Amino acid sequence: MKEYSSLSKEELIELQKKLNAEYEDAKGKGLKLNMARGLPGAEQLDMEADFFNTLNPNSNFKSDAGIDCRNYGELLGIQEARKLMADMMSISPDNVIVFGNSSLNIMYDTVCRSMILGVCGSTPWCKLDKVKFLCPVPGYDRHFAITEQFGIEMINIPMNEDGPDMDFIEEYIRDESVKGVFCVPMYSNPSGITYSDETVKRFAALKPVAKDFRVIWDNAYCVHHIKDKKDRLLNIFAEAEKNGTEDFFIEVTSTSKISFPGAGVSALAASDSNIASIKKRMSVQTIGYDKINQLRHAGYFVNADGVDAHMKKHAAILRPKFEIVLNAFEKNLGGKGIAEWTDPNGGYFISLDVLPGCAKRTVELCKNAGVTLTGAGATFPYGKDPLDRNIRIAPTFPSVDELKKAVEILCVCVELSALEKLLNK
Amino acid sequence: MKEYSSLSKEELIELQKKLNAEYEDAKGKGLKLNMARGLPGAEQLDMEADFFNTLNPNSNFKSDAGIDCRNYGELLGIQEARKLMADMMSISPDNVIVFGNSSLNIMYDTVCRSMILGVCGSTPWCKLDKVKFLCPVPGYDRHFAITEQFGIEMINIPMNEDGPDMDFIEEYIRDESVKGVFCVPMYSNPSGITYSDETVKRFAALKPVAKDFRVIWDNAYCVHHIKDKKDRLLNIFAEAEKNGTEDFFIEVTSTSKISFPGAGVSALAASDSNIASIKKRMSVQTIGYDKINQLRHAGYFVNADGVDAHMKKHAAILRPKFEIVLNAFEKNLGGKGIAEWTDPNGGYFISLDVLPGCAKRTVELCKNAGVTLTGAGATFPYGKDPLDRNIRIAPTFPSVDELKKAVEILCVCVELSALEKLLNK
Numbered sequence: 001m002k003e004y005s006s007l008s009k010e011e012l013i014e015l016q017k018k019l020n021a022e023y024e025d026a027k028g029k030g031l032k033l034n035m036a037r038g039l040p041g042a043e044q045l046d047m048e049a050d051f052f053n054t055l056n057p058n059s060n061f062k063s064d065a066g067i068d069c070r071n072y073g074e075l076l077g078i079q080e081a082r083k084l085m086a087d088m089m090s091i092s093p094d095n096v097i098v099f100g101n102s103s104l105n106i107m108y109d110t111v112c113r114s115m116i117l118g119v120c121g122s123t124p125w126c127k128l129d130k131v132k133f134l135c136p137v138p139g140y141d142r143h144f145a146i147t148e149q150f151g152i153e154m155i156n157i158p159m160n161e162d163g164p165d166m167d168f169i170e171e172y173i174r175d176e177s178v179k180g181v182f183c184v185p186m187y188s189n190p191s192g193i194t195y196s197d198e199t200v201k202r203f204a205a206l207k208p209v210a211k212d213f214r215v216i217w218d219n220a221y222c223v224h225h226i227k228d229k230k231d232r233l234l235n236i237f238a239e240a241e242k243n244g245t246e247d248f249f250i251e252v253t254s255t256s257k258i259s260f261p262g263a264g265v266s267a268l269a270a271s272d273s274n275i276a277s278i279k280k281r282m283s284v285q286t287i288g289y290d291k292i293n294q295l296r297h298a299g300y301f302v303n304a305d306g307v308d309a310h311m312k313k314h315a316a317i318l319r320p321k322f323e324i325v326l327n328a329f330e331k332n333l334g335g336k337g338i339a340e341w342t343d344p345n346g347g348y349f350i351s352l353d354v355l356p357g358c359a360k361r362t363v364e365l366c367k368n369a370g371v372t373l374t375g376a377g378a379t380f381p382y383g384k385d386p387l388d389r390n391i392r393i394a395p396t397f398p399s400v401d402e403l404k405k406a407v408e409i410l411c412v413c414v415e416l417s418a419l420e421k422l423l424n425k
Numbered sequence: 426m427k428e429y430s431s432l433s434k435e436e437l438i439e440l441q442k443k444l445n446a447e448y449e450d451a452k453g454k455g456l457k458l459n460m461a462r463g464l465p466g467a468e469q470l471d472m473e474a475d476f477f478n479t480l481n482p483n484s485n486f487k488s489d490a491g492i493d494c495r496n497y498g499e500l501l502g503i504q505e506a507r508k509l510m511a512d513m514m515s516i517s518p519d520n521v522i523v524f525g526n527s528s529l530n531i532m533y534d535t536v537c538r539s540m541i542l543g544v545c546g547s548t549p550w551c552k553l554d555k556v557k558f559l560c561p562v563p564g565y566d567r568h569f570a571i572t573e574q575f576g577i578e579m580i581n582i583p584m585n586e587d588g589p590d591m592d593f594i595e596e597y598i599r600d601e602s603v604k605g606v607f608c609v610p611m612y613s614n615p616s617g618i619t620y621s622d623e624t625v626k627r628f629a630a631l632k633p634v635a636k637d638f639r640v641i642w643d644n645a646y647c648v649h650h651i652k653d654k655k656d657r658l659l660n661i662f663a664e665a666e667k668n669g670t671e672d673f674f675i676e677v678t679s680t681s682k683i684s685f686p687g688a689g690v691s692a693l694a695a696s697d698s699n700i701a702s703i704k705k706r707m708s709v710q711t712i713g714y715d716k717i718n719q720l721r722h723a724g725y726f727v728n729a730d731g732v733d734a735h736m737k738k739h740a741a742i743l744r745p746k747f748e749i750v751l752n753a754f755e756k757n758l759g760g761k762g763i764a765e766w767t768d769p770n771g772g773y774f775i776s777l778d779v780l781p782g783c784a785k786r787t788v789e790l791c792k793n794a795g796v797t798l799t800g801a802g803a804t805f806p807y808g809k810d811p812l813d814r815n816i817r818i819a820p821t822f823p824s825v826d827e828l829k830k831a832v833e834i835l836c837v838c839v840e841l842s843a844l845e846k847l848l849n850k
Contacts, residue, residue: 037497039496045486045496052477052480052717055478057474057475060471068470071465071687072687074687100525101715102713102714104710104711104712105711108710112541124551126541127551145709149706260717261496261497262494262497262715263716263717263718284567284571286527286533289526290718292688293688
């Protein structure tokens with residue numbers, strides 16, 4: 001296969017004609033396919049039809065400690081749910097709080113409370129002239145939406161193959177107005193990479209000028225392996241303890257993509273002093289989260305082994321979907337010099353880089369042919385991909401048949417946008 | 426029965442001796458009784474043992490509109506849950522958002538977002554020199570905890586028999602720094618009164634100087650009748666529309682004391698423009714609340730009639746408990762001029778006023794005899810009851826037997842603290 005950049009204008013035009021015909025053909029089919037968001041597919045949701053009917057009324061809905069889960073109380077979550085979530089994050093249950101169904105909500109509240117009340121006694125961020133966050137890119141659009149809503153200035157940090165470029169992070173934290181970093185350290189969204197041991201160790205050794213600096217360690221995909229070959233992430237708190245920096249880290253995770261996005265449980269892990277401070281503030285916000293759902297999850301999964309066994313079933317459904325996309329990319333785009341993509345061992349996404357200046361056009365072409373992708377730019381703060389190059393591919397929601405159709409059209413659109421660019425040079 | 430104030434010193438000492446003996450006898454029993462919080466009792470929680478196992482897996486967990494409730498999405502709640510909660514508040518489902526299990530959390534977030542982001546485009550309250558809230562007293566301690574956490578100055582507003590003294594409220598809202606009021610308009614916490622038609626109409630006609638003024642209309646007890654004689658509350662939005670003031674009101678309610686405190690659903694009702702503004706902010710905070718629990722509630726209760734039928738079962742359990750307390754008060758305290766109390770038609774509380782300066786002492790005496798009450802002062806901002814007089818009585822949680830014991834001891838303590846005061850005059 002020849003790289004397109006080495007083709008003559010005539011050859012490019014010939015190719016464009018052929019692809020245009022394919023594109024028009026696809027358009028004519030009136031498809032409605034959605035690869036925009038990291039949603040579990042119907043097969044995954046159907047795996048555990050009995051999940052919601054597993055509570056035994058004869059148990060009287062009591063937790064192991066005898067707490068009636070139907071009544072008020074237990075602000076930090078029932079013990080067996082804290083243990084389950086702690087197990088997933090390899091941390092003590094004493095350092096875990098279990099919330100409702102959304103770890104996004106935990107992160108939002110964490111930033112929101114820092115803005116209005118400060119961090120463990122610091123000046124509230126809203127009282128400062130300037131607050132900045134470091135954002136490894138490409139990253140998760142919903143992270144950036146939080147910082148944007150609160151008027152926090154976002155600074156792009158390039159992602160390497162082993163995590164964010166730590167040279168940049170170590171430099172930026174010498175600025176006291178830099179108050180945090182958003183991270184997805186394992187099977188990151190969207191690139192699917194896992195931070196290397198060295199990256200985690202460098203995070204753990206950070207010495208920010210701002211004492212109210214916090215790393216939001218969004219470990220959403222901590223158990224979300226797809227392949228037999230599993231990535232391994234160093235335990236951030238174990239490393240931080242060696243440096244006395246554990247107060248700088250707020251880890252979150254959830255069962256959204258383990259049990260159900262619409263009815264899971266989420267959790268936060270943090271140091272003793274962070275837990276104490278968060279608890280104090282939470283005690284005014286609520287009397288407690290849904291303990292019956294906590295009981296349901298603890299009863300169903302029991303511990304990390306139970307979760308792992310369950311994740312194998314998800315993987316069996318997801319692996320073929322990732323392969324469909326990767327095989328189509330290889331077959332249609334390989335060797336042409338017009339696209340690069342990741343091949344992750346876990347998580348929910350493939351990150352696709354097209355030719356600079358071609359991401360928006362590719363997404364637009366797809367949309368017009370009935371294939372909805374994540375918006376181009378969404379993986380960057382303010383929705384601005386400086387090179388207009390990155391597209392997040394979410395292969396999990398469509399059925400296998402839909403996915404096959406969608407990815408073929410996507411490849412045509414990648415090629416067409418590349419040809420447009422090469423012909424207009 | 427003679428009023429104690431007319432008794433001689435000798436008579437008072439004689440009484441004190443007799444009551445001290447009763448008190449010491451009670452103390453000796455080593456009781457542990459709790460009347461501190463408005464928790465449903467075990468009987469109420471046990472009424473619906475099958476509640477959590479009513480989801481039919483054959484329905485595929487779809488909402489009426491075909492939404493898969495197990496997956497992400499539906500930020501404002503599924504339609505049938507919005508309809509159920511709207512039905513309870515007599516408002517259009519379009520003006521209702523369904524949240525997680527805690528209306529306290531809705532109120533907290535409402536104040537928090539106003540602090541940090543402003544109200545529908547206003548200056549964020551945290552940027553202002555001074556923000557004040559009006560607090561009808563006695564009131565709900567968790568309301569006051571929210572405003573206190575955010576440094577909002579609280580101003581006591583006296584409660585009359587038909588609601589807050591509106592003369593005060595109409596006067597205070599001429600101050601632009603007065604940004605809101607906390608209300609429990611029906612079966613209020615703790616006094617159990619329901620705002621009269623005139624009070625509601627005067628609320629609806631408020632013309633505050635601050636355009637970002639908001640009344641938190643906490644309608645927690647909107648369907649919580651105990652007696653056959655039901656209070657009736659005018660619909661605040663219907664009245665507000667007549668005045669064009671609907672943007673000033675944020676109504677909340679929940680099923681915490683309908684289904685289960687630990688696993689219910691909560692809801693907010695507001696004007697179109699408030700809903701639009703809240704939705705925009707929420708979309709950054711979460712992808713959506715637990716829709717399976719929404720589906721469960723909508724399926725179980727269906728509509729306001731279903732809820733009313735269910736509330737009759739609660740009332741049948743609660744009515745005897747309220748009567749135990751009221752009968753004991755009448756028998757032991759009636760005619761002695763040392764206490765007054767409310768006899769509500771619904772809600773969760775009885776408000777007890779002892780002699781000025783005697784509330785803390787009464788609660789202390791109770792505690793030492795094994796009966797935990799809501800802390801004296803809790804029904805006032807900053808925990809400060811200026812007359813040290815009000816005690817909130819929560820008769821719902823103890824069993825009938827426990828309650829009988831607890832209230833007898835409470836009456837002894839009310840008498841003893843009154844005698845201490847009268848003898849030390």
